[in-house]
Amino acid sequence: EPEVTQTPSHQVTQMGQEVILRCVPISNHLYFYWYRQILGQKVEFLVSFYNNEISEKSEIFDDQFSVERPDGSNFTLKIRSTKLEDSAMYFCASSLQGMNTEAFFGQGTRLTVV
Amino acid sequence: ELKVEQNPLFLSMQEGKNYTIYCNYSTTSDRLYWYRQDPGKSLESLFVLLSNGAVKQEGRLMASLDTKARLSTLHITAAVHDLSATYFCAVDINLYGNKLVFGAGTILRVKS
Numbered sequence: 001e002p003e004v005t006q007t008p009s010h011q012v013t014q015m016g017q018e019v020i021l022r023c024v025p026i027s028n029h030l031y032f033y034w035y036r037q038i039l040g041q042k043v044e045f046l047v048s049f050y051n052n053e054i055s056e057k058s059e060i061f062d063d064q065f066s067v068e069r070p071d072g073s074n075f076t077l078k079i080r081s082t083k084l085e086d087s088a089m090y091f092c093a094s095s096l097q098g099m100n101t102e103a104f105f106g107q108g109t110r111l112t113v114v
Numbered sequence: 115e116l117k118v119e120q121n122p123l124f125l126s127m128q129e130g131k132n133y134t135i136y137c138n139y140s141t142t143s144d145r146l147y148w149y150r151q152d153p154g155k156s157l158e159s160l161f162v163l164l165s166n167g168a169v170k171q172e173g174r175l176m177a178s179l180d181t182k183a184r185l186s187t188l189h190i191t192a193a194v195h196d197l198s199a200t201y202f203c204a205v206d207i208n209l210y211g212n213k214l215v216f217g218a219g220t221i222l223r224v225k226s
Contacts, residue, residue, distance in 0.1 A: 031212060033212065035214070041218075042202075042216045042217065042218045042219065043157070043202065043204070043214075043216040044216070045213050045214060045215065048208075048212060048213060056208060056213055091156065091157065095212050098208075098212050099145075099208075099212070100145060100162075100164050101162075101212070102147055102159045102162045103147075103159075103212055103214065104159065105149075105156045105157040105158075105159075106156055107155065107156040108155075108156055
């Protein structure tokens with residue numbers, strides 16, 4: 001069964017460092033997303049991406065964040081200068097279409113900023 | 115600000131019992147999703163509800179959507195231990211689809 005895969009599963013980084021989280025969406029999906037879940041809290045939308053551009057972003061997704069689809073398969077989230085409060089589980093998701101189709105989530109990358 | 119409220123947040127139940135998890139939301143939407151999350155794992159899609167009155171069933175779980183009341187329910191019938199997980203409802207608030215606002219989640223523990 002097709003699935004969304006994310007690497008790494010766990011990333012530890014020092015405050016102020018740049019991190020790139022990687023995702024391979026399901027191959028025929030056209031819409032891509034990043035969500036995050038701070039430990040013990042709810043899942044929060046960060047950004048959606050379609051046709052090689054951001055279609056929507058939340059207020060969490062500030063200038064420190066960027067997304068890219070560098071080739072036909074990968075979808076990345078970059079945090080330029082990590083802060084302690086960026087520590088969270090980051091989920092990538094993809095969907096076949098934008099509307100009325102479920103998003104399939106990857107297994108997540110746990111980011112720990114020390 | 116959109117609110118998606120689930121209750122209860124924690125549910126401990128005996129095997130074989132029935133119970134319902136409620137998901138209330140504060141904006142107009144006719145697209146609601148239920149997800150299951152096991153500890154340390156990803157979010158697994160359970161149900162997609164796309165219209166008022168939608169009802170879907172899978173095994174011991176049944177989900178429904180009342181868009182007029184802005185309420186969705188997840189009903190558990192004759193619970194078994196394997197259903198122990200965290201259950202999230204998520205409302206899609208984007209006109210063009212797929213910007214999900216999640217509830218806080220309901221931690222379900224089924225005791226043998």
